[in-house]
Amino acid sequence: MSIKITGFETHDVRFPTSLTGDGTDAMNTDCDYSSAYITLFTSSPSLQGHGMTFTIGRGNDIVCTTISQLASKLIDKDIESLFENMGQTWDWLNSDPQMRWIGPEKGVVHIALGAVGNAIWDLLARVRGKPLWKLIVDFTPEEFVKAAAWRYISDAITKEEALQMLREKEAGKKDREAKVREVGYPAYVTSAGWLGYTDEKVARLTKEALAAGFNHFKMKVGANVDDDLRRGTLIRSIIDDPQYATVKRDPGSKELEGKNAGPTGSVLMIDANQVWDVQQAIDYVKKLEPIKPWFIEEPTAPDDILGHAAIRKALKPHGIGVATGEHAHNRMVFKQLLQAQAIDVCQIDSCRLAGVSEVLSVLLMAAKFGVVVCPHAGGVGLCEYVIHLSLIDYIAVSGSMERNVLEYVDHLHEHFVTPCSINDKGRYNVPNNPNEGYSIEMREESIAEYEWPNGTYWTQRRGV
Ligand SMILES: [Mg+2]
Numbered sequence: 001m002s003i004k005i006t007g008f009e010t011h012d013v014r015f016p017t018s019l020t021g022d023g024t025d026a027m028n029t030d031c032d033y034s035s036a037y038i039t040l041f042t043s044s045p046s047l048q049g050h051g052m053t054f055t056i057g058r059g060n061d062i063v064c065t066t067i068s069q070l071a072s073k074l075i076d077k078d079i080e081s082l083f084e085n086m087g088q089t090w091d092w093l094n095s096d097p098q099m100r101w102i103g104p105e106k107g108v109v110h111i112a113l114g115a116v117g118n119a120i121w122d123l124l125a126r127v128r129g130k131p132l133w134k135l136i137v138d139f140t141p142e143e144f145v146k147a148a149a150w151r152y153i154s155d156a157i158t159k160e161e162a163l164q165m166l167r168e169k170e171a172g173k174k175d176r177e178a179k180v181r182e183v184g185y186p187a188y189v190t191s192a193g194w195l196g197y198t199d200e201k202v203a204r205l206t207k208e209a210l211a212a213g214f215n216h217f218k219m220k221v222g223a224n225v226d227d228d229l230r231r232g233t234l235i236r237s238i239i240d241d242p243q244y245a246t247v248k249r250d251p252g253s254k255e256l257e258g259k260n261a262g263p264t265g266s267v268l269m270i271d272a273n274q275v276w277d278v279q280q281a282i283d284y285v286k287k288l289e290p291i292k293p294w295f296i297e298e299p300t301a302p303d304d305i306l307g308h309a310a311i312r313k314a315l316k317p318h319g320i321g322v323a324t325g326e327h328a329h330n331r332m333v334f335k336q337l338l339q340a341q342a343i344d345v346c347q348i349d350s351c352r353l354a355g356v357s358e359v360l361s362v363l364l365m366a367a368k369f370g371v372v373v374c375p376h377a378g379g380v381g382l383c384e385y386v387i388h389l390s391l392i393d394y395i396a397v398s399g400s401m402e403r404n405v406l407e408y409v410d411h412l413h414e415h416f417v418t419p420c421s422i423n424d425k426g427r428y429n430v431p432n433n434p435n436e437g438y439s440i441e442m443r444e445e446s447i448a449e450y451e452w453p454n455g456t457y458w459t460q461r462r463g464v
Pocket residue numbers: 271273297298326
């Protein structure tokens with residue numbers, strides 16, 4: 001009997017992270033990590049699909065309204081007809097003749113599509129009884145290509161090239177899957193270096209992260225160069241000190257090549273969250289050369305492809321790379337970043353891009369251009385999502401995880417039914433529950449507590 005989508009619910013869920021300084025950087029000074037969340041209901045009472053997109057507070061309601069506009073198109077649709085060609089389903093949702101005007105393919109309308117698209121993928125994975133990553137790595141090359149978003153990128157990669165690339169990776173998929181299940185997927189820590197934290201808190205969190213097995217650390221920069229040098233020197237003094245490193249790594253190994261790793265094999269990255277003009281970025285980052293960062297993340301406006309290329313060129317002689325992507329709003333921006341040789345590291349976002357279908361296209365382009373993919377995570381729900389994407393990249397697309405690191409932030413995982421987890425080597429565990437879909441289902445109690453403005457947390461805070 002065919003199963004249809006019968007309805008949906010959206011939830012505007014906001015967590016009061018601004019109270020603790022979590023998530024603070026040079027641009028985003030008071031973030032309330034938020035989820036514009038959707039559940040799709042079907043004619044099979046036990047079967048639901050979950051999706052969300054991430055925001056940092058005000059405006060989350062606008063995203064929820066837009067999600068409702070897009071999701072209303074799904075009512076009465078037979079789920080197998082949506083699943084039959086996920087690339088086409090994505091195109092159909094993305095090209096609503098009226099909604100398209102308020103994008104196209106950017107801003108609120110696109111991140112709302114991210115939530116809806118991901119909810120459909122979650123539903124598909126649950127129906128097939130596999131976690132999302134496993135569903136996709138088990139696709140044939142033809143099925144993989146059919147599931148991706150192709151419009152506007154054929155000048156960078158054709159379907160035929162993608163098929164060829166995926167076929168070449170087929171033979172090694174089983175071995176790579178077994179390997180990553182055993183060792184986990186490499187991760188890095190951002191939560192030690194938020195700008196709103198005191199030096200004492202930064203030092204304590206850095207030591208804790210080292211003890212947990214991590215060797216890649218990211219620090220927020222861009223508010224004050226002297227402060228950044230002081231904090232960077234503090235972090236380096238800890239991560240380069242053999243007494244704190246629980247896992248010994250060889251700084252000369254292939255995995256750490258070109259990353260400015262210190263004597264214990266620890267790597268420091270810096271993130272400016274878009275605060276500078278192009279020349280300002282170049283001048284500022286040069287001053288941070290003594291703390292030996294691997295890359296500067298988001299040095300300038302996320303749409304400025306040629307600006308990123310200029311920064312990368314200017315910093316190359318100083319051994320500092322450029323990373324961006326968490327605010328790259330669609331596959332065309334990534335296409336141009338790659339074509340212009342503007343980035344060393346491609347930081348896809350699981351719901352800034354409009355869901356899995358568009359992500360698959362960017363993974364294919366990055367692999368073709370030989371650029372390492374290190375997804376953006378943190379926030380709320382993003383870590384739960386991105387481990388799936390990195391597993392797809394490693395097992396089916398790029399075939400490599402040795403130089404990759406997936407962002408990990410230790411906040412808010414307790415709100416999810418199947419939270420992500422990290423092993424004792426500081427690496428992500430592989431999601432393995434056949435019923436967890438895309439791992440993004442939020443606990444009902446969490447929604448009831450933090451729904452804006454009438455969840456119990458918010459009403460109590462207002463003294464209602
Ligand atoms: Mg960032």
